[in-house]
Amino acid sequence: MSSVKNYPTSLSVPLNRTAARVISKGTHYIPPKKNNTREYWETPPPLVTSVTEAVKSLFGTRKGSLTVIGYLGSSSSGSARLLVRCDCGKYEVRLSNRWRKHSGINNYCQFCEYTQKLKFAHLSDGEKRAERERTEKLKRD
């Protein structure tokens, strides 16, 4: 009876190496995270010239590395699509309602954002924040 007792009945106890490999979770395919998938331009796209005063008041405002330089019409949700220029020279779209709410720090185009991510990958979240604040301060001074 004791031999029956020792017989592995659970999958957590594989019989041999092959069995262990078959039932193990192993490695699975992780699709590469897509970076730089947002719409952007190397040169400014044509702007919409009929602009409301509320939108116009945002022109020239700067948050992080981005500056509002124009209006691209309204989005499907009804908020204004702002053309912003990053310090690196690329152009992207930001929505006016989010732009107004955004604190300003840690605001880059997708390319700079990716660079920042690589640059600070080894730091903890707190260290990342401290480093970004330091960089922002240097930029302002």
Ligand SMILES: [Zn+2]
């Ligand atoms: Zn940039």
